[in-house]
Structures are given as structure tokens and as C-alpha cells.
Amino acid sequence: MPGVTGDHYFTAEPGTAARPREVEFTVAGRDYTLTSAGGVFSAARLDPGTAVLLRKADLPAPDAAGDLLDLGCGFGPIACVLAGSAPAATVWAVDVNERARALAAANAERVGAADRVWVAAPDDVPADVTFAQLWSNPPIRIGKEGLHELLLRWLPRLAPDGVAWLVVARHLGGDSLHRWLTEQGWQVGRHASQKGYRVLRVTR
Ligand SMILES: C[S@@+](CC[C@H](N)C(=O)[O-])C[C@H]1O[C@@H](n2cnc3c(N)ncnc32)[C@H](O)[C@@H]1O
Numbered sequence: 001m002p003g004v005t006g007d008h009y010f011t012a013e014p015g016t017a018a019r020p021r022e023v024e025f026t027v028a029g030r031d032y033t034l035t036s037a038g039g040v041f042s043a044a045r046l047d048p049g050t051a052v053l054l055r056k057a058d059l060p061a062p063d064a065a066g067d068l069l070d071l072g073c074g075f076g077p078i079a080c081v082l083a084g085s086a087p088a089a090t091v092w093a094v095d096v097n098e099r100a101r102a103l104a105a106a107n108a109e110r111v112g113a114a115d116r117v118w119v120a121a122p123d124d125v126p127a128d129v130t131f132a133q134l135w136s137n138p139p140i141r142i143g144k145e146g147l148h149e150l151l152l153r154w155l156p157r158l159a160p161d162g163v164a165w166l167v168v169a170r171h172l173g174g175d176s177l178h179r180w181l182t183e184q185g186w187q188v189g190r191h192a193s194q195k196g197y198r199v200l201r202v203t204r
Helices: 048-056 077-085 098-110 144-157 174-183
Strands: 021-027 030-036 067-071 090-094 117-120 131-136 158-169 187-194 197-203
Touching: 021 048, 021 077, 030 077, 030 098, 048 077, 048 158, 048 187, 048 197, 067 077, 067 144, 077 090, 077 098, 077 117, 077 131, 090 098, 098 117, 131 144, 144 158, 144 174, 158 174, 174 187, 174 197
Parallel strands: 067 090, 067 131, 090 117, 131 158
Antiparallel strands: 021 030, 158 197, 187 197
């Protein structure tokens, strides 16, 4: 079939053509024009789940400081919105996909936040950094085991009073993820539910 390759959006080095595209969206009254591309998640638009997350979760206050994490940043829409909302914070944009990281870095520069958005592969985030907030539209397609491993790796890096915001489609297991997180000892609230997506608020 033309156009079909073995790539997934979480492939480390996508082989598909990049074909850059402009993605425009508005969050909290601020307009963003970012670049996405083939071989990354949501190549041509803001993902509807990410849109629900950014609309429903509590964006960081303008005076929020410290380190914020966009886990699985893709082309970086969440990281750019966090940087736009909290000019005093440092934002870590983490992804396994090299092309996604390059796009996220370019987009951070586009929104004038290159000096406080740190784009990194997972292993390159210094071990002593803890996060005031963790934001993620997590990679459900890596499978339940991979997803659980990912969350068990990063949630414990929340600061004691830190908060994590996750968005998961109900039909992709939003409610079972909620249950599993609760079983792991996290406080989990269904903060919002819209268009089939659950926005979960997770704290210690
Ligand atoms: C559902 S996409 C969300 C992308 C972006 N945040 C957005 O909203 O458009 C999940 C992202 O997680 C990344 N990912 C997959 N496995 C990962 C891992 N182990 N560590 C970090 N990121 C990972 C994928 O490459 C993908 O970009």
C-alpha cells in the first residue's frame, strides 16, 4: 500500500518523509502556530485529546516556577503552551522520537521560549530534576505494559506537592488506567470528561 511503512509515531528515527505542516490552535486566548511533520504523532493538526487536555486541565499560573514535564512531547504543543502560560518555569519536553524532539525544539524557538524549554531524550533528563507538574497525552499504542512502565518511571519524579495531568481516550483504556493508578497508590481524580477523553489529575 502506498505511504504505509513500518513506522509508528514512537519510532526513534522515523523513515517516512518529514513533509512539514503548520498547525494552528488557540489555548487560553493565546494563538500558537507550530510545525508538525510526518513520522510524528498528529502530523497535521492538534490532536483532539491534547486539545481537551489543554482546554480542561489547570494550566500553570503565570508565576509558576520550577520544572514542568511534557512527557511524550511529540512536536511540542503541550510544552509550548506550558512555556507560554508560565514564563518563569523551565519546561522539559521529552520524547523517544528524534524527529519529534527536533520539531519540539524548533517550535519552542518559534514561540520565543528556546531558552527555557529543554528538549531531551528520556535518558538525558538529569536524575536529580523533580517536576512541579507532569503533563502527558501518553503513548497508549506502546501497549499497556509499556505505558505502565513509562508512568512508573516518571510519576515518582513528581515533587511532593506536584500534580500530573493525563489525557486518555475512554475507548483506549482511560478508565482502566485510572483504576490502575489508584491501585499503585496515587490519588486520581477524573477532572474532566469531554468528547470521549478523560482528563485525569494525579497527585501523591
Ligand atoms: C500520544 S503522543 C502525544 C504527542 C504530543 N504530546 C501531542 O500532544 O501531540 C505520545 C508521544 O509519546 C512518545 N513516546 C513513546 N514512548 C515514549 C517513551 N518511552 N518515553 C517518552 N516518550 C515516548 C511518542 O513518540 C509520542 O510522541
